[in-house]
Structures are given as structure tokens and as C-alpha cells.
Amino acid sequence: MSEDVSTVPGDKTICLPIGDGVEYDTLVQDRKAFRQYLDQQIAQHPELFPAEMEAGYCFHGFRTSAKLGLVSRRIRLVANGEAYQLRPDFVMPYMIGNTEDVEKGLYLRQFGVPFDAIAHVLGKDAMYWYRASQSLGRPSIVGTTIKDGEAIPPSSVKR
Amino acid sequence: MGRPFPPHLLSDEKHTWWQGERVYVATTVGEGCILGAQLSVGAGSEALQEAYRVFAQEARELDSHYSPQTLNTDGWEATQNAWRGLFAGVNLILCFLHSVLAIGQRCRLQGELWQSLQDKLWNIYHAPDAAEFIERLRHLQAWAIGQNLPESVMTKILNLSVKASHFTLAYQFPEAHRTSNMLDRLMNYQDRVLFAMQYFHGYQDSANLTLRAMAMLWNFHPYGRRSQSNATDTVSPFEELNGFYYLSDDNEGSG
Numbered sequence: 086m087s088e089d090v091s092t093v094p095g096d097k098t099i100c101l102p103i104g105d106g107v108e109y110d111t112l113v114q115d116r117k118a119f120r121q122y123l124d125q126q127i128a129q130h131p132e133l134f135p136a137e138m139e140a141g142y143c144f145h146g147f148r149t150s151a152k153l154g155l156v157s158r159r160i161r162l163v164a165n166g167e168a169y170q171l172r173p174d175f176v177m178p179y180m181i182g183n184t185e186d187v188e189k190g191l192y193l194r195q196f197g198v199p200f201d202a203i204a205h206v207l208g209k210d211a212m213y214w215y216r217a218s219q220s221l222g223r224p225s226i227v228g229t230t231i232k233d234g235e236a237i238p239p240s241s242v243k244r
Numbered sequence: 245m246g247r248p249f250p251p252h253l254l255s256d257e258k259h260t261w262w263q264g265e266r267v268y269v270a271t272t273v274g275e276g277c278i279l280g281a282q283l284s285v286g287a288g289s290e291a292l293q294e295a296y297r298v299f300a301q302e303a304r305e306l307d308s309h310y311s312p313q314t315l316n317t318d319g320w321e322a323t324q325n326a327w328r329g330l331f332a333g334v335n336l337i338l339c340f341l342h343s344v345l346a347i348g349q350r351c352r353l354q355g356e357l358w359q360s361l362q363d364k365l366w367n368i369y370h371a372p373d374a375a376e377f378i379e380r381l382r383h384l385q386a387w388a389i390g391q392n393l394p395e396s397v398m399t400k401i402l403n404l405s406v407k408a409s410h411f412t413l414a415y416q417f418p419e420a421h422r423t424s425n426m427l428d429r430l431m432n433y434q435d436r437v438l439f440a441m442q443y444f445h446g447y448q449d450s451a452n453l454t455l456r457a458m459a460m461l462w463n464f465h466p467y468g469r470r471s472q473s474n475a476t477d478t479v480s481p482f483e484e485l486n487g488f489y490y491l492s493d494d495n496e497g498s499g
Binding site: 102130191192194195196197198199218219220221222223224225226227228229230231232 | 249250277278279280281299302303305306436437438439440441450452453454455456457459460461462463465482485486488490
């Protein structure tokens with residue numbers, strides 16, 4: 086494996102914090118308000134965004150989840166032309182479900198509870214919980230775990 | 245906001261099974277978090293280096309000049325070679341606990357001897373500086389020669405001199421890990437989950453995703469209520485490492 090090949094398949098998604106009281110569905114359609122909100126989040130949690138964001142970004146279309154019907158915005162960075170999807174933090178990676186609904190099943194996985202058992206208690210099927218669990222392994226472990234706004238360039242934090 | 249990248253790491257291989265074959269999970273730990281977990285089908289230097297490279301690569305995505313100051317390992321040479329290959333300047337510290345346990349295994353049936361040896365070994369460990377460490381080690385060896393100890397125990401005690409420089413290196417880095425306890429606690433977690441899932445039977449890629457997901461679940465798992473109310477006011481290993489968290493039950497982060 087060469088060193089310049091990323092091990093992080095899901096690194097083109099930025100998990101965007103959505104605060105209490107924010108109407109996401111309205112916000113995502115309002116270009117101006119969305120930019121304002123995004124800029125505010127970048128200032129508040131710079132470690133969640135690529136450092137190249139500082140050079141500016143432009144909106145780059147939408148993605149709609151077939152499963153959840155949820156719309157998310159994409160952005161393109163001026164610095165390197167890379168496009169990222171802005172996934173709201175209340176949905177799981179690949180928009181497989183709402184974070185709140187999946188959280189309990191993943192909590193049980195910490196104790197090695199079988200997927201069948203989680204499905205029996207929380208619904209869905211075993212494969213759903215298997216895929217939800219596997220998706221946690223896609224982001225960079227180091228990048229997701231270590232958040233040092235000063236010592237580490239936030240640019241490289243890939244989610 | 246956060247704290248610097250952990251300068252003192254630990255690593256070891258968790259032995260497990262993939263399609264009935266023994267394989268090794270190259271695990272890297274720092275500040276109570278699992279920072280690397282990658283399956284390696286071999287336990288040689290080359291195979292382990294490939295497995296540990298994933299951690300190195302992810303760390304360098306954060307800081308291109310990153311190199312840990314120290315790394316605590318057991319005595320497995322391939323692990324040490326793998327890390328030397330990835331981080332040229334890393335100081336490799338040998339786990340003292342492994343040496344104590346190795347001696348303990350060899351005098352399992354001699355309770356009194358083991359008790360006496362254990363006290364002496366930990367007395368060496370608690371030496372205030374490197375010179376005193378060597379001095380206490382010499383005393384132990386002199387004592388052992390007069391005790392008519394079993395040959396296997398004697399060999400292990402005499403071998404401590406060979407490893408002494410790897411133990412005393414820790415005195416140059418007071419914050420470094422001298423034993424692998426932190427790693428062992430986290431490997432215990434890996435062990436329980438791997439046993440519960442009856443190890444790996446699918447593709448190697450999915451095994452790796454499972455291992456990485458386990459690491460994430462550990463790093464972000466909420467401590468039990470008793471742990472939270474005991475010594476610390478932190479809620480998870482992530483917060484312990486970073487000094488903040490994003491959200492709690494009442495949706496208010498700290499830090």
C-alpha cells in the first residue's frame with residue numbers, strides 16, 4: 086500500500102453539526118442562510134472542515150437520499166476543486182438512517198451483541214445493523230478521534 | 245481547544261482467527277483510545293509494517309511530520325522493526341510487565357519464590373533513575389545466582405541485562421508508557437467482542453472494517469455511570485483525549 090493512497094473511502098463527506106432549533110429542511114433550500122450557517126459552523130468547529138475551506142467554497146448542487154428523502158448540499162473548494170457532501174449530523178453516513186435511531190443498536194455492538202439480537206430488539210434486520218456497524222469503520226480512526234485545533238491542521242481531518 | 249497528538253503510544257498484535265487461520269490485529273493505542281487496528285495475515289516485519297502503515301498514514305494526514313516520541317511494545321522483534329521502518333526516530337521502550345510475567349510463568353508452581361521475585365522485580369521497576377535501575381538489577385542477579393533457581397527462571401533474569409537499555413530509555417521520557425497496561429485493557433475489549441462474534445469468516449476488507457468500527461465504538465463509548473461519578477468528570481475516551489465533547493444527553497458540549 087503506497088503512502089499517498091488514502092485509506093479513507095468515505096472522506097468526501099463533511100458531517101455538518103445541526104444545532105437545536107435549526108430547521109434543516111428550510112435551511113438547506115435557502116442558499117444565503119445556508120452559507121451563513123456554514124460559515125458560523127466553520128468558525129466554531131474548524132477541525133471538522135478541510136483547511137482549504139479558508140480559501141473559499143462554492144455550492145455544487147444537491148444530493149437527495151432515496152431512503153430518507155433528505156436533501157443535502159455539496160460544496161466545491163476553491164483551493165483545490167475538491168467536492169464534498171455536507172451531511173447533517175442527525176443522519177448516519179450514506180444516509181442509512183437517523184443517528185438517533187441507529188445509536189442504540191451501535192451502543193449494543195460495543196458489547197458484541199449479535200446483529201440478529203439487535204434486530205430482534207430494535208427492529209430492522211440483521212444486515213441493516215451489520216451495514217450500520219461496518220460504516221463506522223470507513224472514516225479515518227485517527228482523524229475522527231483526534232481533534233486538535235492547534236497542533237493538527239484541521240484540513241486533513243477527513244470524515 | 246484540543247490537546248497535542250499523543251506523543252507516547254503503545255502497540256501490539258491481537259491474535260485472532262480469520263477463516264480458521266491465525267491472524268494478527270496490529271493495534272495502536274494512545275491516551276486510552278484505539279488509534280489503529282488493521283488485520284495482518286503474517287507476524288513478520290514486512291506484514292506488520294503494512295498493517296501499522298495504515299495508522300502512520302492516517303496520522304500523517306493530520307500532521308505530515310508526525311512521529312511518536314516513544315512506543316511501548318512487547319519483545320516481539322518484528323513489531324519493533326515494523327515501527328522503526330515507519331517512524332525512523334521513534335524510541336522503542338520495552339514493556340517491563342511482559343518480562344515480569346515471563347518470569348512468573350516459569351515459576352508458577354513455586355509460590356514463595358514467585359512472591360519474592362515479584363517484589364524484587366517491581367522494586368527494580370520503581371527505581372528513581374536509570375543508574376539505580378541498573379544497580380537494583382545487578383543486586384537481583386547477584387541474589388538469584390545464590391538461590392539455585394530453575395534454569396529457565398535464571399536465564400530470564402540474566403536476560404534482563406540484555407534488555408536493560410530498552411527499559412531505562414523510559415527515564416528520558418517521564419510521560420512514556422513503561423508497561424503495556426493501557427493497551428492490554430483495550431485489547432481485552434477487542435478480545436471479548438471478537439470472541440462474541442466467533443472471529444472472522446468473511447472478506448479481509450470487511451474484517452478490517454469491523455476492527456475499525458470496534459475502535460470507533462470504543463473511542464466514543466460513554467463511560468458507565470459509576471466510572472463517570474468516580475475519579476473523572478469525562479464522559480468518554482474521546483473527551484479524555486481531546487478535552488471536550490460535541491454533544492451530551494442534554495445537547496450541550498464542553499470545552
